[in-house]
Amino acid sequence: MASVIEVEGRPDRGFGLLAKERIVAGPGFNRWLVPPAALAIHLCIGMAYGFSVFWLPLSKALGIGAPIACPDGTGLLAQLTTTSCDWTVSALGVMYTLFFVFLGCSAALWGGWLEKVGPRKAGVVAAVCWAGGLAISAFGIYVHQLWLMWLGSGVIGGIGLGLGYISPVSTLIKWFPDRRGMATGMAIMGFGGGAMIGAPLADRLMTHFADATQVGAWQTFLVLAVVYFVFMMGGALGYRIPASEWKPAGWTPPPATGRNAMITSNHVHVRQAIRTPQFWLIWLVLCMNVSAGIGVLGMASPMLQEMFGGRLIGSDAGFADLDTGQLARIAAIAAGFTGLLSLFNIVGRFFWASVSDRIGRRMTYATFFVLGIALYASAPHLGAIGSVGVFVAAFCIIVSMYGGGFATVPAYLADIFGTRMVGAIHGWLLTAWATAGIVGPLVVNGLRDWQLAQGIPRAQVYDQTMYILAGLLLVGFVCNLLVRPVHAKHHMTEQQLRETAPPASAMPKDDLGAALPAGGAAVAMPAATVSPALVALAWAAVGIPLLIGVWITLEKALVLFR
Template identity: 70%
Template sequence: MSSIPHPDAGAARGWLAKERIIAPPGFNRWLVPPAALAIHLCIGMAYGFSVFWLPLSKAVGIQAPLACGPEIGFWQELFVSHCDWKISTLGWMYTLFFVLLGSSAALWGGWLERVGPRKAGVVSAVCWCGGMLLSALGVHLHQFWLMLLGSGVIGGIGLGLGYISPVSTLIKWFPDRRGMATGMAIMGFGGGAMIGSPLAAELMQRFATPSDVGVMPTFVVMAAVYFVFMMGGALAYRVPASNWAPPGWAPPPRPAAGVASSMITHGHVHVRKVWGIPQFWLVWMVLCMNVSAGIGVIGMASPMLQEVFGGRLIGVDARFGELDKVQLAAIAGVAAGFTALLSLFNIGGRFFWASLSDRIGRKATYIVFFVLGGALYVSVPGSAGAGSLLLFVAAFCVILSMYGGGFATVPAYLADLFGTQMVGAIHGRLLTAWATAGILGPVVVNYMRDWQLGLGIPREQVYNQTMYILAGMLVVGLVCNLLVRPVNPKHFMDEAELAAEKRLARDRAIAAESGPGTMSFHDSSRLLVVLAWAAVGIPLAWGVYRTGLSVARFFH
């Protein structure tokens, strides 16, 4: 403890200090979610980075990829400048995003709790946007190692810090609606690609020349735009005073001695203790299984639809392998609309399920995910075999809504179990489950598909066994969720430990002369709230519109 500066140290009084962002009486809490959305909508572009792969794969050849010779392996591709990168090589940036997201959130979650969301948001903006600028230099010099360092490593650190920066703050602002609050922000992470992907495509088209594919200036422009939005969001963060509560709300009463405690704790667990608490690992498995099943489907949604239904997608009675190039291009367009539809359900599910969890509880919400999700996975082979496109698509739309809902509900689940004091740091450590799932889910789906194709199984049937395996993952998640019980009080910080942690986190009550105030919607300018929501709502609406155009092709 002695190595940690005292909270009243001079450096702590800067404009990024947590003391500077404690909200005054009358502050409107509905200004905080747009700040979180501003950051999440920007870093959510990590999901859409694949829009750059095809142009980057012909950055040298321009019209067509200029392939490297057989003597050029992966390590040589990091430094080679006379030939084009393979798409499989570029995909390592995507892998680094989510590895660094989980690891940086786990490493610096405790630091974030102590310095507050503003400083973490600024660091996130500098890393994410600075990483994009370094990647732009890598494109200009055609040095892939610069892109890995820029967007992959530095940007990945910004991704992790930006992802968890609003969690603790929103939960403290909305103790009455924890799920809804975190659902709003994490919905933005899912929606980031809806805005960024079409924006990047239009910018690359505008900047493309006969000698340039337009990726480098696109990176520069997007980095500048994202920096403005992310800094705006970071500077708009405010944290509530430690004695603040929403008007008319009171925390659930503490259980009487000898009475089983509820799933919503009144204590607070220190982040350094969570590794040794069974409930943490149970929730870790809950998230890992839910994400593994969903992320495996996301990566194969387009080829799965095409291979299962083949020519029926365009009214032709033919299997996938019997189609010509024109027909294959046509069903690829339909499949793109399918993936766009899934993205809408992924985003909408984040808000819907997290908000529902406020009413039925987090544990019950995950029971729904696993029971309903398992039944839907098991139903897929039947609907595919019967040729029912409607049932097939409906099943995956609901599945993807619960995939997104799992991300949005888990921060509130952690706050219920471990308290709110260090929930952001604990959430950061839990995100290692996401990194694990990002490897496990795609590996299961991809390798099972290749193995069954190797056995000579028809393409329209190669996903049947995979669906049963994914359903099995959800059964494992269900068992873990059912085993979750309230945390043993011995793991909670005592009053002295909690007071010391609050001092380190620079938590302060509202000034005595102001009294233990409450802040209502009407206490601050409605116009400011409207403007804040418009700043994030208009880009999100544009992204939904562009995605809707792709969805329309699917229904057409």
């Protein structure tokens, strides 16, 4: 018989392992088991960043050795159903846009549902959507139907991305009230690191499955679907939430003074939070930070090549004067630069989020904007004087702050709006990411193309772009300064607090499907000490693949220093 708990006045009819009250941790649970569960999900969905590894092989899925071009006049819609010619890279790239559009939309639409049913059920749905989307895409490749790839990975997979991305946020914040930034930084670091593991794995799988008649893509999608489903289910089933009365041993909430003045002890309902000026100010803060960062990330490789040209290989020739062999050499160096940026994107998520626990969230974002403005504005000068090393270092710092912005914002929301519905609020805030995904590339790519059309040399086409991106950061800096504590009129009422209260204690471990006792009272779980070996095993399961990905990335980045 399904268990029943009241959430926001409506019963959540959970079942078995997925019911919210079944995952309330008992005494003796080690909170350090929750971050690897979150990482298991984020490392899988982070492969969305690495999907470009599929574009070139899929663009010759029929021709194998070379693409079979579609007849002149074949539009994008015709490519969705054609079986006689290969897809273009631009048509395949639409899937990348769909990823982040549906990530933002699903996080916003179902963030409140996640708070009602708990992170485990949301994590399971995320696993089914992400892995199921990959399986549908595999079938789409097999029958050569692009619309199935868009539907599978882009739409259904994008929904899995959104739910998987926000599933651990409020849980980690509640487990680590003493280290909110560090906790969310650990999980969101995994999203940045997923491509470091997934892209090399996908490349090797396609090489293994490829032969004279196929590029090995559909088999690779199926293998990844199975692997990701297993890991994500393991992460989802590993989620636990603390009982309402739980707090870390020996920890007391800090006084609301100094850097803690922005941390509230109250809670704001998601329906009220999105009506406050604080929400929209933080929305703009994230949007400006991400717009600037994502614009640079998307053009990092051509930017380095066009700004420095032959100076990357000890020649005075400009980019347009290089021969084929020289272009190949600087392309390899640019690929190493891109890999290094990916690594700093990951490290920055953990580093800056942890720093925010010490200096406060608003000060951390102020640092992002002040330092970012200085670095963006100096980029044209660094390119003009040919200082490659300083240029690379500057952009590594810039990208670390781009990643740090993602990891710090959940703790910022918890400080301002409380922890009760921070997952749902975070879901709505991610629409800023979707917006930035349009604004950043539009500014960088559009302005670059316009300046090239005007005859401006390639080495100078990014100068104005860097100044515009610095201007976006200035807007974010002002918005960040305007953030103030939420007025008491927006705080939850007593009734809302009761409706959204987490279960007070846990059901017995061996009672997975039985109804709650009469009256709905939960039965306390007996105290049990978690084995340190289990904690170490959980961390090894996510840490070893992550370290392998870091090593592969470092190997590629070493070309910068040869």
